[in-house]
Amino acid sequence: MSATDILVVEDEEALxxxxxxxxxxxxxxxRIARDGEEALLRVDEKAPDLIVLDWMLPKTSGIEVCRRLRSRNDTRNLPIIMLTARAEEADRIRGLETGADDYMVKPFSMSELVARVRAVLRRIRPGLVEDTVSFGDITLDRAAHRVTRGAAEVHLGPTEFRLLDHLIQHPGRVFSREQLLNAVWGSDVFVEARTVDVHIGRLRKALSRNGYANPIRTVRSAGYALELPT
Structure with missing residues (x-):
């Protein structure tokens, strides 16, 4: 399989x-594009497998680039991760509603970006990625139904495995109990929201054995997120 082609649209040279x-x-x-117009030209030359797209760009904004790509039949399903310094919820919603598949606020860690790139590709174009996904020192192998952290195997039940699989696809993103219920149990299954807390507790305990730091953050009144321990 040839390497996955990513178009990075970013006008800050250092970044x-x-x-x-x-x-x-x-x-x-x-490949690199420095402004929105160049990005559209590069997509016309050769459609990438995924675009990492800055919001604030010269000539044509990232939001407009995203809108135009989503309006075309040939690029309607092109995976897009939006980068922006805009941290307000309304801006995140606007970016996602315009058609971005994921949204990262600057500054961000490169390891998290890479994890999110793999997660978006896995969801949208699964043939481009393997069955194994890693985040920090945690590795999840879907084919073998196996999880390791560092050199140690992590023993998880089926529900904890599905929870980790969902969280590891969206590192850093906070999910409410209801969102996790829909993603892991399904919207047609009646389960108490507090059940999520029980399984998150089990997942935390399993991932924190052997002296490892807890990688699941609780966000009060919001939910849970998988993050690299600081």
Whole structure:
């Protein structure tokens, strides 16, 4: 299989170089566009497998680039991760409603970006990624139904495995109990919301054995997120 082609649309030269280096290190082929118009031209030349798209761009904004790509039949399903310094909820909603598949607020860690790139590809174009996904020192293998942290195997029940699989696809994103219920149990199954707390507790305990730090953050009145321990 040829390397996954990623188009990075970023006008900040230092950040574009950093993105190109880190994505290249992970085995992705990376092209750079410096503004929205160049991005659209590069997509016309060769459609990438995924776009990392800055919101604030010269000439044509990232939001407008996203809107135009979503309006075309040939690029309607092209995976897009939006980058922005806009941290307000309304801006995140606008970015996602315009058609972005994921949304990252600057500054962000490169390891989280790479994890999110793999997660979006896995959801939208599963043939481009393998059955194994990693975040920090945690590795989940769907084919073998096996989880490891560092050198140690992590023993999980089926529900905890599905919970981790969902969280590891969206590192850093906070999910409410209801969202996790729908994603892991299904919207047609009646389960008490507090059941999520029980399974999150079991997952935390399993991932924290052998002296490892707890990677699941509780956000009061909001939910849970998988994050690299600081």
């Amino acid at each position: 574009a170089t950093l993105l190109e280096y880190n994505l290249g290190k992970e085995g992705f082929e990376t």
